[in-house]
Amino acid sequence: xxxxxxxxxxxxxxxxxxxxxxxxxxxxxxxxxxHEWLSPQPAYGISIFSAAxxxxxxxxxxxxxxxxxxxxxxxxxxxxxxxxxxxxxxxASALVGLLRPVPPLAWVPLAILLLPGVEVAVVFVTxxxxxxxxxxxxxxxxxxxxxxxxxxxxxxxxxxxxxxxDVIIPGALPQIFTGLxxxxxxxxxxxxxGEMIAAQYGLGFLIMDAYSLIQYPTIVIAMGTLGLMGFIxxxxxxxxxxxxxxxxxxxxxxxx
Amino acid sequence: MxxxxxxxxxxxxxxxxxxxxxxxLVLWELLVRFKVPGLxxxxxxxxxxxxxxxxxxxxxxxxxxxxxxxxxVMLGFLAAQLLGIPLGLLLGTRERFRELVxxxxELLRPIPPLAWVPLSILFWPTHEFSIVFITFIGAFFIIAINVFxxxxxxxxxxxxxxxxxxxSDLRIFCRIVLPSVLPAIGVGMTLGMAVTWNxxxxxxxxxxDNGLGRLTWEGYVSHTSTVVIIGMVSIGLAGYLxxxxxxxxxxxxxxxxx
Amino acid sequence: MTxxxxxxxxxxxxxxxxxxxxxxxxxxxxLDECSLNVAPGEFAAIVGPSGCGKSTxxxxxxxxxxxxxxxxxxxxxxxxxxxxxxxxxxxxxxxxQNGALFPWMNVLDNVIYGPTRQRVLPVDDARKKAMEMLxxxxxxxxxxxxxxxxxxSGMQRRVEIVRALMNEPAVLLLDEPFRAMDTVSKTxxxxxLLDVHALYPKTVLFITHDxxxxxxxxxTVYVMTTRPGHIKRALRVNLPRPRTLDMLASQAxxxxxxxxxxDVHEEAKKAFERGERELA
Numbered sequence: 190x191x192x193x194x195x196x197x198x199x200x201x202x203x204x205x206x207x208x209x210x211x212x213x214x215x216x217x218x219x220x221x222x223x224h225e226w227l228s229p230q231p232a233y234g235i236s237i238f239s240a241a242x243x244x245x246x247x248x249x250x251x252x253x254x255x256x257x258x259x260x261x262x263x264x265x266x267x268x269x270x271x272x273x274x275x276x277x278x279x280x281a282s283a284l285v286g287l288l289r290p291v292p293p294l295a296w297v298p299l300a301i302l303l304l305p306g307v308e309v310a311v312v313f314v315t316x317x318x319x320x321x322x323x324x325x326x327x328x329x330x331x332x333x334x335x336x337x338x339x340x341x342x343x344x345x346x347x348x349x350x351x352x353x354x355d356v357i358i359p360g361a362l363p364q365i366f367t368g369l370x371x372x373x374x375x376x377x378x379x380x381x382x383g384e385m386i387a388a389q390y391g392l393g394f395l396i397m398d399a400y401s402l403i404q405y406p407t408i409v410i411a412m413g414t415l416g417l418m419g420f421i422x423x424x425x426x427x428x429x430x431x432x433x434x435x436x437x438x439x440x441x442x443x444x445x
Numbered sequence: 446m447x448x449x450x451x452x453x454x455x456x457x458x459x460x461x462x463x464x465x466x467x468x469x470l471v472l473w474e475l476l477v478r479f480k481v482p483g484l485x486x487x488x489x490x491x492x493x494x495x496x497x498x499x500x501x502x503x504x505x506x507x508x509x510x511x512x513x514x515x516x517x518v519m520l521g522f523l524a525a526q527l528l529g530i531p532l533g534l535l536l537g538t539r540e541r542f543r544e545l546v547x548x549x550x551e552l553l554r555p556i557p558p559l560a561w562v563p564l565s566i567l568f569w570p571t572h573e574f575s576i577v578f579i580t581f582i583g584a585f586f587i588i589a590i591n592v593f594x595x596x597x598x599x600x601x602x603x604x605x606x607x608x609x610x611x612x613s614d615l616r617i618f619c620r621i622v623l624p625s626v627l628p629a630i631g632v633g634m635t636l637g638m639a640v641t642w643n644x645x646x647x648x649x650x651x652x653x654d655n656g657l658g659r660l661t662w663e664g665y666v667s668h669t670s671t672v673v674i675i676g677m678v679s680i681g682l683a684g685y686l687x688x689x690x691x692x693x694x695x696x697x698x699x700x701x702x703x
Numbered sequence: 704m705t706x707x708x709x710x711x712x713x714x715x716x717x718x719x720x721x722x723x724x725x726x727x728x729x730x731x732x733x734l735d736e737c738s739l740n741v742a743p744g745e746f747a748a749i750v751g752p753s754g755c756g757k758s759t760x761x762x763x764x765x766x767x768x769x770x771x772x773x774x775x776x777x778x779x780x781x782x783x784x785x786x787x788x789x790x791x792x793x794x795x796x797x798x799x800q801n802g803a804l805f806p807w808m809n810v811l812d813n814v815i816y817g818p819t820r821q822r823v824l825p826v827d828d829a830r831k832k833a834m835e836m837l838x839x840x841x842x843x844x845x846x847x848x849x850x851x852x853x854x855x856s857g858m859q860r861r862v863e864i865v866r867a868l869m870n871e872p873a874v875l876l877l878d879e880p881f882r883a884m885d886t887v888s889k890t891x892x893x894x895x896l897l898d899v900h901a902l903y904p905k906t907v908l909f910i911t912h913d914x915x916x917x918x919x920x921x922x923t924v925y926v927m928t929t930r931p932g933h934i935k936r937a938l939r940v941n942l943p944r945p946r947t948l949d950m951l952a953s954q955a956x957x958x959x960x961x962x963x964x965x966d967v968h969e970e971a972k973k974a975f976e977r978g979e980r981e982l983a
């Protein structure tokens with residue numbers, strides 16, 4: 190695995206330093222980036238030692254998780270409702286189908302016009318993306334529950350509410366968590382774009398800012414950090430899922 | 446004991462969809478008419494339609510935006526398929542390759558495509574190239590991962606059977622591996638197309654000089670919300686049409702799946 | 704254990720039951736003029752080819768579906784007809800073909816689910832009763848903390864039977880429960896079911912496509928025709944209980960089999976030639 194990284198770094202370094210095309214020589218090289226990232230006195234103000242770096246990380250992470258939490262809070266109940274009631278599903282699917290083809294980022298201008306402030310607009314668009322992913326996956330999760338489980342619960346005297354809590358939710362949980370991971374990834378993707386288009390701070394903004402100020406190593410630092418935060422967020426969700434769904438791990442033989 | 450062809454379920458619930466959609470439009474129109482706070486700045490559906498009909502339907506620049514956006518989408522998407530499918534196949538079939546390359550792919554994948562914009566602008570000679578590159582990045586990882594998954598889920602029995610019947614490696618590849626990953630390619634294309642549109646629009650907003658995203662953005666910048674609405678609807682329509690096309694392709698790729 | 708002196712319940716009287724799916728559309732007739740009687744405590748088996756409607760009948764009795772014609776009486780009282788569709792309940796618990804233990808609960812929680820959800824027993828009492836029943840029914844109490852997917856399918860079925868019996872049902876409904884199991888495991892399960900039935904006598908309705916299984920287990924075997932399903936023949940199995948394996952080679956058993964094998968085979972052939980996919 191490490192050889193892969195080493196090779197990639199080598200290719201990057203080699204192409205920047207030795208390929209005689211201007212396109213390549215303009216690019217920042219790996220050592221420059223790493224040096225900048227790790228230096229206590231960064232030339233362009235952003236490194237692991239600078240407070241500004243963490244401010245941007247915090248702003249982006251807060252937005253991403255806030256949007257995500259909202260999306261989950263709305264999306265899971267809606268998805269369950271859609272999976273539960275055919276009638277409701279008919280109405281809701283039509284609306285979702287109408288709004289879905291619009292790429293989430295196309296909502297940015299409208300969101301800024303309608304909502305108070307850029308911050309809210311960016312969070313809203315991020316929310317929208319995560320919301321669709323969560324709802325759809327929850328719906329699939331509910332629809333793919335083995336009907337025999339529901340019938341069995343009914344036989345055993347479960348009320349509608351019991352079925353919901355004892356069968357629907359645990360049964361759909363694996364698919365819901367797959368959806369949550371997708372939603373988190375999509376949220377970061379949207380957030381980055383939103384920040385690049387219209388924000389005043391955050392990692393996406395940092396990328397555009399560094400670009401306009403010709404601070405190229407910082408661009409790469411911000412990109413890498415974005416990727417890292419996205420990755421960590423998805424990993425957190427996966428872990429939470431594993432905790433909640435102990436039974437899956439135990440049956441797959443990887444119980445701790 | 447008559448067994449006639451049953452009426453398809455779709456005609457029975459379509460009136461509900463129509464009701465939901467028209468309800469939404471009516472609500473929108475009413476909210477704007479009654480100057481509900483917050484929505485005062487945007488036009489209702491009727492006004493938007495009127496403006497569209499008078500100023501945009503016959504406007505050549507408007508349709509040029511369609512062309513510009515579509516061209517970027519197609520170039521980026523196609524490049525992503527041409528490079529992504531082989532990458533997925535290599536990752537799935539060659540162990541050494543996977544060991545070396547997969548970790549790097551996993552590292553680069555979480556980086557949002559749009560984060561590549563500045564580097565892309567620096568690197569590529571023209572603006573057009575840099576936007577197409579961003580589009581490419583969006584769909585590239587998706588198709589590569591999907592194909593990779595597709596290869597991994599090929600039933601080994603199929604390969605063993607072919608080998609026992611004397612097939613060479615090349616034949617196995619062409620007759621078993623490729624057809625088996627066609628459904629995965631279909632899925633990758635469908636997911637990739639949605640992402641591609643998302644990326645093109647945003648890239649145009651950030652750094653483009655024409656196209657539907659740019660159009661929408663200019664509407665925002667000039668505080669003409671009608672243009673914003675028209676832009677969004679156009680984008681949605683364009684995305685929908687692309688999704689239809691991809692769905693058609695996906696059905697052709699794997700007709701045995703219902 | 705059923706309390707001594709309690710009456711056996713669950714007598715079923717099915718009179719000309721009919722079920723038509725989608726009456727205004729495709730009009731698929733699953734059941735037509737289907738009649739049979741099951742005495743309280745009797746072990747009744749229904750044999751028929753796939754898709755003949757036997758599962759439909761079970762579903763209607765269980766409460767998952769409704770009749771469009773005819774009526775069903777439970778213990779002499781009107782239970783189901785065109786206008787009356789009782790909901791599923793613990794008096795008619797089903798053991799499903801592919802197993803329906805909840806994978807996210809362990810064995811013990813699965814087994815106590817019925818009584819605790821109905822608030823018939825407090826959790827501790829339910830646990831005690833469950834452990835006792837699990838122990839009696841083949842030493843399953845050792846698996847109490849395990850999850851269903853960690854058990855073999857044979858053990859899963861056994862746990863599911865215990866889960867059903869915990870509710871003291873009037874009728875125990877088994878929908879081809881051993882269909883997906885290999886022949887060896889099946890013989891073990893047959894023995895197990897017979898033992899459990901001896902311990903906890905209940906009215907049993909057992910659906911299967913396997914004639915031999917039906918004769919071995921049941922008091923009465925009903926042969927159902929292919930779709931639209933009705934009862935073609937009823938066979939009284941007067942082999943003594945407890946049933947033993949050597950009975951399978953006895954003359955009496957072979958005679959019984961001979962009487963209905965022709966009928967069953969004929970229906971199976973018809974269904975096969977139809978080649979249609981089964982109704983759910």
